[in-house]
Amino acid sequence: MPVTPPPAPPAAEPAAPTPAHLEFKAAALLVAMLVLIVASTLYLLYARGAFERTQELTLITDDAEGVAVGMDMTFSGFPIGRVRRVDLVEDGKVRILVDIPVKDAHWLRETSVFVLARGLVGDTRLRAYSGVLTDPALPAGATRTVLRGDATTEVPKLVAAARELVDNLARLSAAESPLAQSLAHVQAATEKLNGPRGALGLVFGNDTDAQRVNDTLQRTQAALARLDGVLRRVDGVVARADEQVLGPQGLMRDVQAGVVQLRELLQASQDSLRKVDAVLEEARGIAGNVSGATTDLGALRAEVETSLRRIDHLIQEVNRRWPFKRDTQIQVP
Amino acid sequence: MRRGDATVYRRPARLLDLHGRPTASRLSCAMVRAGLPVDAGSAWGGAAVRWLAGWWRIVHLGALLAVLALSPTSYRADLHAKLARHLWLGTGPTVVWFTVASALAGLVLIRIVVVTAVSYGLTQYALEMVVRVLVLELIPLAAALFVALRYTLPQAAVLAQRRLRDVQLPALPDAATLRRDLLPRLLAGVFGVPTLAAASGVVALVIAYLMVYGFTPWGLPAYTRTVGHVFTPAVVLIFAFKTLFFSLTVSLIPIASAVYDAPGAGTLVVAELRALVRMFVLLLVIEAISLMGNYY
Numbered sequence: 162m163p164v165t166p167p168p169a170p171p172a173a174e175p176a177a178p179t180p181a182h183l184e185f186k187a188a189a190l191l192v193a194m195l196v197l198i199v200a201s202t203l204y205l206l207y208a209r210g211a212f213e214r215t216q217e218l219t220l221i222t223d224d225a226e227g228v229a230v231g232m233d234m235t236f237s238g239f240p241i242g243r244v245r246r247v248d249l250v251e252d253g254k255v256r257i258l259v260d261i262p263v264k265d266a267h268w269l270r271e272t273s274v275f276v277l278a279r280g281l282v283g284d285t286r287l288r289a290y291s292g293v294l295t296d297p298a299l300p301a302g303a304t305r306t307v308l309r310g311d312a313t314t315e316v317p318k319l320v321a322a323a324r325e326l327v328d329n330l331a332r333l334s335a336a337e338s339p340l341a342q343s344l345a346h347v348q349a350a351t352e353k354l355n356g357p358r359g360a361l362g363l364v365f366g367n368d369t370d371a372q373r374v375n376d377t378l379q380r381t382q383a384a385l386a387r388l389d390g391v392l393r394r395v396d397g398v399v400a401r402a403d404e405q406v407l408g409p410q411g412l413m414r415d416v417q418a419g420v421v422q423l424r425e426l427l428q429a430s431q432d433s434l435r436k437v438d439a440v441l442e443e444a445r446g447i448a449g450n451v452s453g454a455t456t457d458l459g460a461l462r463a464e465v466e467t468s469l470r471r472i473d474h475l476i477q478e479v480n481r482r483w484p485f486k487r488d489t490q491i492q493v494p
Numbered sequence: 495m496r497r498g499d500a501t502v503y504r505r506p507a508r509l510l511d512l513h514g515r516p517t518a519s520r521l522s523c524a525m526v527r528a529g530l531p532v533d534a535g536s537a538w539g540g541a542a543v544r545w546l547a548g549w550w551r552i553v554h555l556g557a558l559l560a561v562l563a564l565s566p567t568s569y570r571a572d573l574h575a576k577l578a579r580h581l582w583l584g585t586g587p588t589v590v591w592f593t594v595a596s597a598l599a600g601l602v603l604i605r606i607v608v609v610t611a612v613s614y615g616l617t618q619y620a621l622e623m624v625v626r627v628l629v630l631e632l633i634p635l636a637a638a639l640f641v642a643l644r645y646t647l648p649q650a651a652v653l654a655q656r657r658l659r660d661v662q663l664p665a666l667p668d669a670a671t672l673r674r675d676l677l678p679r680l681l682a683g684v685f686g687v688p689t690l691a692a693a694s695g696v697v698a699l700v701i702a703y704l705m706v707y708g709f710t711p712w713g714l715p716a717y718t719r720t721v722g723h724v725f726t727p728a729v730v731l732i733f734a735f736k737t738l739f740f741s742l743t744v745s746l747i748p749i750a751s752a753v754y755d756a757p758g759a760g761t762l763v764v765a766e767l768r769a770l771v772r773m774f775v776l777l778l779v780i781e782a783i784s785l786m787g788n789y790y
Contacts, residue, residue, distance in 0.1 A: 183578045184574060186586060191685075194685070197693060197696065204721075205730065208725065209725070
């Protein structure tokens with residue numbers, strides 16, 4: 162097998178020109194890199210809170226799901242603390258140690274409330290609420306219990322309720338469900354309503370009863386026609402009675418004349434009685450002189466009798482003209 | 495270790511394993527030359543041994559260069575000029591362009607992420623995502639690749655051509671050669687990657703702030719807090735180690751390929767390709783490990 166001679170090695174490359182001030186540039190590069198790295202490190206340490214004075218707050222909860230070291234604790238949306246440590250204590254609860262920068266610690270008071278909120282979307286949030294900012298400040302190293310506001314715990318209940326609702330809807334909309342049967346009945350009733358018998362066929366369910374109702378209605382109509390005739394006759398009777406009672410020659414006119422006469426008679430009797438009263442007064446005055454007065458007594462008696470007869474006549478006249486009065490007894494005063 | 499004392503580092507005439515026995519690849523080659531059949535198993539075994547031996551040589555050279563890098567004698571005054579030259583060549587001409595290019599790419603990426611997050615109502619997560627994706631993941635990888643393409647691979651080609659010209663060079667350079675030729679290139683690469691990554695990272699952080707908050711100082715506390723959230727101690731440690739290993743990878747592997755892959759007819763391109771493949775595989779492995787460390 163022939164051996165191919167190796168190709169001639171390439172000629173030596175000319176040396177690259179040396180940049181000016183090379184060592185200075187290299188030193189500047191080194192210094193720049195050191196400055197960059199030191200500055201970045203200091204910035205990261207500052208960002209991690211390494212240069213802040215902090216005070217400790219211990220939060221106790223029974224479930225620290227979602228709580229991670231380094232997460233923020235917010236107050237009104239602003240981070241004022243950072244979780245430094247999360248561990249499980251002997252009684253099974255979770256202890257969350259939070260570092261609060263001293264410059265932000267004044268937002269926390271003795272009455273502050275701490276809530277661990279877990280939403281449907283996003284991570285867990287640790288929030289602090291201070292209702293009364295004039296309360297005493299929260300001391301360093303304080304221990305508080307965390308309230309939990311967990312939206313995800315409502316999800317199973319919601320799902321169960323939704324499932325129950327869907328089951329109910331499925332039962333309602335099933336072919337054999339009462340709702341479907343009712344709708345079928347409504348449809349059948351509507352068809353009957355639209356049928357030749359209409360609502361009567363729907364109400365009675367058979368044609369015989371519906372025909373019977375039709376016949377009854379017709380008879381009722383005939384009876385109403387007859388009743389109309391009777392009512393017309395009654396109207397005639399009433400008109401005649403009205404003529405006799407309230408007409409020009411009716412009873413009411415006589416009654417009015419009788420009432421006028423009665424008023425005159427009563428006036429006359431009232432005058433007579435007034436005279437009798439005067440006579441009696443005189444009789445009482447002369448009772449002591451009976452002997453002297455007996456001569457006038459006959460005339461007086463005759464006059465009284467005359468008056469009584471007139472009254473009696475008047476009463477009889479009233480009783481004759483006024484048929485409703487039955488008590489005819491007259492009491493003499 | 496004196497200059498010219500090459501016996502310590504000279505590669506043996508035959509490839510031996512750790513116990514001094516001929517390796518399987520050498521055995522296989524001898525069997526092929528002798529016309530003996532070589533079964534597939536022994537061929538696979540030979541390839542595996544060659545693969546392992548290749549990586550071992552890289553690790554070995556890296557260890558030697560690390561020892562030299564930590565040795566004060568490597569920073570004598572007569573080496574300052576060479577160190578400074580490679581330090582500047584490896585970083586100086588590239589840092590500005592890389593920072594500008596990464597700023598432009600970061601601008602586009604940050605804009606896309608922020609606009610998308612705002613449209614989905616997830617603004618509070620946009621900044622964190624930008625910092626994680628851009629500063630922690632993309633910029634170090636881009637810096638490593640940029641240094642590899644602009645400096646270490648061309649320098650490895652220079653070394654390989656030099657070895658191609660001088661076939662009498664020992665398989666493993668002596669200590670003086672290591673100090674004079676290899677160590678400055680390695681240090682330049684190791685220095686260049688973190689520098690580029692740091693400069694571009696800072697610029698990306700500034701651009702992210704400006705894109706989210708605009709030209710106002712009132713977003714700085716919230717922004718600083720978000721950055722503090724992202725850069726936990728574990729993340730910073732992983733970031734630092736990842737950048738360091740990236741820089742070692744892109745610096746050492748091309749040099750090792752130039753040194754160890756035997757110079758000969760047509761092997762220059764093969765050596766460069768092999769260096770590229772090894773480098774990309776190792777970068778991928780480091781990135782995967784860092785992702786696992788950060789997010790698992």
